[in-house]
Amino acid sequence: MPITKQTIAIIGAGGNMGSAFAKSIAEGNYRLLLFDRNPEQLGSLHEEILLDHPKADVELMNCPHESSWEADIIILAVPHGAEKELADKIREVATQKIMISMANPIDEDFSQLITDPDTSAAEELQQWLPNSKVVKAFNTTLAADFEQPVINGKQVDAFIAGDDEKAIQSVIELVETVGFNPIVAGDLSVSGTLERMQLLLMQLTIKNEYNWLAGWKILHN
Amino acid sequence: MPITKQTIAIIGAGGNMGSAFAKSIAEGNYRLLLFDRNPEQLGSLHEEILLDHPKADVELMNCPHESSWEADIIILAVPHGAEKELADKIREVATQKIMISMANPIDEDFSQLITDPDTSAAEELQQWLPNSKVVKAFNTTLAADFEQPVINGKQVDAFIAGDDEKAIQSVIELVETVGFNPIVAGDLSVSGTLERMQLLLMQLTIKNEYNWLAGWKILHN
Known part of the structure; x- marks a missing residue:
């Protein structure tokens, strides 16, 4: 465990995935900065986190730029359509930082990906933030999995893809703190594969009524 | 169970996947026609099947055209690179038949897919055989999974993709006979997703030394 806490900015912390991530990472040795452009969504989240983890080091923030400036790791828990504008706002303060791409670029009726077939949301984000260390993570896990990362007796796998070994190592630690089994893909x-897997998981969740608690697992000896 | 047996032609039955499939389907109520362009590979397979299933209805064939002509379901257990030439040979006799695409269009060093990103081996096969009912199946399962479809206490999922409902139903029955849990994707x-998943599974199998016994599972309640 590092002597100084790492600081994680969660941009879009009031949303479904952002709040699920924030709650489950709060038991770790991290300083959390929560930002949402709808600040009223953050009030109860802050209370919920402190109720479960009274010692959690968590702050509400008013600005994505400020949040990112203070952070070592930035989690973008916003829809893919909002990422480019956000990238423009935080580009300078995100230089050399780990930027986690959680997004799945799925259309409104869960029928297809809206990115071109030869790229992915994560690779687009890397283009928009060429000096940040983009890592794809937490996109193959549904929000409910964060509360229950063991389903049907097996720990849900969480796939990680990235180009920077040290950044990947930091994300492995995040994944383990949240409670998933990390798999470096x-x-x-590889993000295009991971984003397609999540489209498929969402489609199957709807069709087969998995109640939004479902996750990928690789069975092996 | 149908009164008349369905006939399955396995083209490439001497290979890794073809022989694994042939052995595991032999306990079902099917007539099996085994073809391989290297017929010497088929001799011991025939014996092995009859040793495990003395009542199995299985024949060695000399010609892919003849095999397909007699079949209700045709399994192409050949590399993707061999599919087009084979499709040309059997096109006429494969009309209206179920054609199972098992192939994964992966390059020799398991680094990437060789198909264009906006298509898949299965969709290419459907273009080459416009009057056949192409169904993607058994591509997400490794050969060893056929012998051991339950890994670490869970039944391996086998994903199925296709455009013809009745053909999919027949393939679900095949998947169940072999011993996998069928999931209609x-x-x-969707074949592009399934082929990418298998590339990832193969890469992880090599990197993490799963000993070629590994399979996908969707955990859910």
């Missing part, structure tokens, strides 16, 4: 170009 | 366009 490969470099950032 | 969607129409044939």
